[in-house]
Amino acid sequence: MPSVLANPVLIRPVLRCAITALTLALPLAGAGAVLKPALVQAAGASDDEAERLARWKEIQKSIFGDKRIEASDSLIKVDAPVRALDASLVPITLTMPEKDQVAGVHLIIDDNPSPYAAHIAFGPGADPGEVKLRVRVNNYTNIHAVVETKDGRLFEATKFVKASGGCSAPMGMSDEEAMKGMGDMKMKFADSQPGQPVETTLMVRHPNFSGMQMNQVTRDYTPARYVNKLAITRGGQSVLTLDGDISIASNPVINFGLRPGGQGPIKVTASDNQNGHWEHSFTVPSATN
Amino acid sequence: MQRLARIAAAGLAALLLGAASPASTNPADSPVNVPEPEGIWTGPQRGYTPATLSGAHVIDIDALDALMARDAPVLLDVSLADRRPAGFPADRPWLPAHRSLPGAVWMANAGAAPLDPAHEALFLKRVEALTGGDKGRAVVVFCHPECWGSWNAAKRLVLQGYTRVNWFPEGIEGWQERHPTTVIPEDTAWTARAGSEARR
Numbered sequence: 001m002p003s004v005l006a007n008p009v010l011i012r013p014v015l016r017c018a019i020t021a022l023t024l025a026l027p028l029a030g031a032g033a034v035l036k037p038a039l040v041q042a043a044g045a046s047d048d049e050a051e052r053l054a055r056w057k058e059i060q061k062s063i064f065g066d067k068r069i070e071a072s073d074s075l076i077k078v079d080a081p082v083r084a085l086d087a088s089l090v091p092i093t094l095t096m097p098e099k100d101q102v103a104g105v106h107l108i109i110d111d112n113p114s115p116y117a118a119h120i121a122f123g124p125g126a127d128p129g130e131v132k133l134r135v136r137v138n139n140y141t142n143i144h145a146v147v148e149t150k151d152g153r154l155f156e157a158t159k160f161v162k163a164s165g166g167c168s169a170p171m172g173m174s175d176e177e178a179m180k181g182m183g184d185m186k187m188k189f190a191d192s193q194p195g196q197p198v199e200t201t202l203m204v205r206h207p208n209f210s211g212m213q214m215n216q217v218t219r220d221y222t223p224a225r226y227v228n229k230l231a232i233t234r235g236g237q238s239v240l241t242l243d244g245d246i247s248i249a250s251n252p253v254i255n256f257g258l259r260p261g262g263q264g265p266i267k268v269t270a271s272d273n274q275n276g277h278w279e280h281s282f283t284v285p286s287a288t289n
Numbered sequence: 290m291q292r293l294a295r296i297a298a299a300g301l302a303a304l305l306l307g308a309a310s311p312a313s314t315n316p317a318d319s320p321v322n323v324p325e326p327e328g329i330w331t332g333p334q335r336g337y338t339p340a341t342l343s344g345a346h347v348i349d350i351d352a353l354d355a356l357m358a359r360d361a362p363v364l365l366d367v368s369l370a371d372r373r374p375a376g377f378p379a380d381r382p383w384l385p386a387h388r389s390l391p392g393a394v395w396m397a398n399a400g401a402a403p404l405d406p407a408h409e410a411l412f413l414k415r416v417e418a419l420t421g422g423d424k425g426r427a428v429v430v431f432c433h434p435e436c437w438g439s440w441n442a443a444k445r446l447v448l449q450g451y452t453r454v455n456w457f458p459e460g461i462e463g464w465q466e467r468h469p470t471t472v473i474p475e476d477t478a479w480t481a482r483a484g485s486e487a488r489r
Binding site: 048051055058059062063111113114115116138139140164165167168170210211212214216217219221223224245246273 | 333334335336369371372373374375376377378381382383384385386388433461462465469470471472
């Protein structure tokens with residue numbers, strides 16, 4: 001393994017993840033369910049709840065002003081691993097069972113320095129039942145999802161996630177390498193029945209530099225360069241638009257539902273904060289029985 | 290049980306790496322054997338750290354708990370501050386909050402190397418004030434796992450003749466496995482240092 005020693009900086013994130021995975025996997029494998037409650041309670045439950053609530057109120061005000069946000073179990077659910085294996089790549093699932101009422105959803109990672117991770121506005125071409133994203137988490141934090149209904153009301157759900165250092169974690173490669181193929185896209189469609197929504201995955205190649213990542217050799221910060229807007233349309237009809245932020249993980253991936261009955265190809269337009277602009281088209285396969 | 294698993298995990302990781310492992314007992318320990326540098330470490334500040342620090346005690350969370358119960362040590366946090374990205378949109382919330390050990394004094398990046406001599410002097414002056422000029426007072430230095438900053442800051446104190454320097458390599462993550470954290474502001478005198486804003 002001479003490469004490990006010769007180039008410790010570059011290999012680091014990979015090792016860190018491998019080790020985290022091991023530390024996590026072993027106790028679970030060894031002790032099964034017995035240890036799980038201890039892991040869950042260790043920090044989250046005992047942390048200063050009042051302080052966390054006060055911070056949420058502050059963030060809430062900066063984004064939504066004085067508008068009331070109601071708690072809801074039925075309109076929005078946010079799911080994430082309690083303990084993330086990689087803080088720079090934390091999978092988030094937003095579930096919105098009453099999908100016909102949903103106009104959009106906001107994702108807020110309370111303890112990230114830039115808490116407002118994403119806003120997704122659904123168009124008529126979307127099936128807003130479920131959305132998945134991958135985000136950076138800087139600290140043990142509450143993650144809030146706020147759904148906006150078509151009649152303009154706001155409902156929230158929250159989930160506590162243990163991960164830290166995600167916003168400043170270096171990518172484990174040079175900036176040039178990380179930017180290779182920037183703007184390339186792929187789209188995958190899950191098999192679907194006719195008349196059912198099509199689960200669709202959009203993958204965008206883009207480093208989404210947070211501006212908080214330090215080059216360990218030069219000690220310079222890689223300038224922030226992140227996808228701030230994704231617009232997905234189908235046959236001229238909006239599917240969704242996503243306003244993103246530095247809290248979205250590198251190589252952004254979004255998983256969403258396409259409303260059945262749509263026509264024409266899908267067009268994706270992406271732009272970043274450095275005036276990068278990319279467009280790609282994809283053909284939706286016809287449903288199979 | 291968790292602890293055993295961690296030791297096993299560290300051992301396993303070392304095996305995977307094909308490197309010799311020091312007898313590691315906490316997750317901040319490196320799976321590779323990192324030797325102590327001579328003096329302050331000026332290489333990449335993020336990375337595996339040594340298992341030892343000559344002239345200081347390396348403590349885990351149990352030892353920290355015991356020390357805090359017994360000696361009310363000075364807690365020094367040298368974590369980096371979150372840097373506001375250049376050109377970050379003014380209309381989006383930017384609300385960095387540093388969570389740390391309750392009661393800790395935060396001097397961001399005081400473990401940097403090289404460190405401007407004026408800043409090093411200020412750091413030492415602050416520690417002198419915090420310890421009441423008693424070089425025998427227990428001091429705990431920490432940041433995050435795999436962070437050389439706390440190793441360096443602890444080393445700086447050892448080199449100044451502090452006799453009860455404790456380095457807590459598990460850092461804030463190690464602490465919050467067991468205890469609540471709290472949002473703390475940066476030490477006021479440290480924030481006022483020249484050029485501090487340039488680091489944000």
